[in-house]
Amino acid sequence: MAKRTVEDSSDDEPMIVKSESNQQAKPKAKKIKVEKKEKIKKEKEEKEDSPEKEDDDEEEERKWWLEEKEDNGIKWTTLQHQGPLFPPPYEPHGVKMLYDVINQGKPVELTPAAEEVASFYAALLGTDNGNNPVFQKNFFADFLKTIKQEKIPNCPIKEFSKCDFTPIFDYLNKVKEEKKQMSKEEKKKLKEEKEAIDEIYGWCTMDGRKEKVGNYRIEPPGLFRGRGEHPKTGCLKLRVQPEQVTINIGADAKIPDPPKGHSWGTVSHDNTVTWLAMWKENVNESTKYIFLAATSSLKGQSDMKKFEKARELKVRQLATCLYFIDKLALRAGNEKGEDEADTVGCCSLRYEHITLEPPNKVVFDFLGKDSIRYVNTVEVIDQVYKNLKIFKKEPKTVGDDLFDRINEELRKTPADGTIAEKVLAYNRANRQVAVLCNHQRAVPKSHGTQMSRLTDKILAVKYQRQEVKQQILELEPSLKKQRPELLEPESDLDDEFIKRHEIALEEKEKERLEKLLIKENEKRKENGEELLNSLPEQKKKQTIPTMDKLEKKLQTLTDRIQAQKMQMVDKDENKQTALGTSKINYIDPRISAAWCNKYNVPLDKIFNRSLREKFKWAMESDKDWEF
DNA sequence: CATCGGACTTGTATTCACTCCA
């Protein structure tokens, strides 16, 4: 098998995309053009070929991504939903905080509302937030405010430093512990209750179709956990009342009932927005929304739009490149390595290589083939000038590729590699995007252990392979000459490991036999037979394996080693990069899906279940699909 | 012409739930 290694190249950027779709803009009827017509035809044919019978009870799944849709700012025509779910009222626990213990302080009597605020803080004792002075200051100011509002008689609380929240802290921990210790039935019941609520609030009907709602819960009260140096971190986030909430719903829809004894603040019927409910939060006065879930068609559509925009940009870049190659006979320009001269061609032009002179002149200055300087000022057509302006727009700067959308990292996938090798290639491309976006993470603390565990796993397989090789040679000693590799000892398989491994194997075998014995005795007990002290020595009927079987086994083991090695390399290279964000937000899922099809890699090696759900619209992209 | 804020998308901390090993 040809061995191809996948190597990271130095500085060519993979394609990334940042959302541009901000819905305020309401462009006039603009069509999203996708290769839809042929697709629809194809779909139909497939249906006829294989009449599907599964899911017949479910209504036909809508493939919105195959529909032509006008983007006129209207997001829906009919909308029905259940409104938001409010958090349950506070249930006081009666556990009292202490104040000024050193001076014979006593447990403090608080009203439920004040107790609730105290408990918010108590829960955070010892955490980063709890220890943050700004957080403490803000919390305490609001705590005092609450005490005042509650008109608690003779409340002694004046200083944060004299407060002792540990009784509440301990109590909350105890409750948490008890929750963990709940019986299976109790847990199951709780889960079912949650699912029942989800069934009601988790769905809405938009344009006659059932769509998943994202966060249908009104955010519960608590302490604002502003990150970094946020000046308001720790402030009390008040309980939201229905009177503060705006419901957005179809004009003909039934307005959901507000909680008993309450009414909605406002009811609107704005079909140019996607939110179902909205309220103002008291700490930063920012608006909070209830939106549809990421898997909904609305979100999917805007996601797709985002990537279509990026695709457009690529087409623009290709066209502009072609224009120069055609007009000025520029060389195409390949990727070059670190150790080669920094010369460029058209596609590898960088930011600093051209300057724009209004209204329509472009000045080239770069080193071309054989490091010959190319300086030229040319007049270009308006469209090209406009394009170049876009390609030089911020945040692009000196050193960046002008035509950054043209190179695809995924081309480096080894077509004849194993699945594991291909996945590694994919992850490397994904990683470049993540590195580019600076999606870093701390190296997981168990990384070392995990790596050595993987090493051991590989060694264990190598050990097995060694044995199989020996068996082959015993069966057919003549192979020693023909296939000397069978004689070669496995790499890294040292005596120390073999010893350790054999002991482990022996122990495992012993355990297995013990279990067998127990089982056997149980059976005998039932049948009233006499019990055994040890299993009868198995008749060593070990049939001598055939050459065919041994060869097959050798191959499986070799494959397994290969796959595990790949996994290890992947894991190690990935230890300080978080792939999630780029996979969720920046990489066009159609690129990934098409890649999977092209290289015969199962989709689930790349996308987990929820991502497959979110990107349903992209999952069918066939192998010829091009960004 | 700067700034504000509504409506979204993106990023990250926390919680949940599952797995795997001692």
Add this chain to the structure above:
DNA sequence: TGGAGTGAATACAAGTCCGATG
């Protein structure tokens, strides 16, 4: 068998974009 460790799900804060406003 339970408990540590993990990746997925969730919650919500933060960032972005762009039209409105004055």
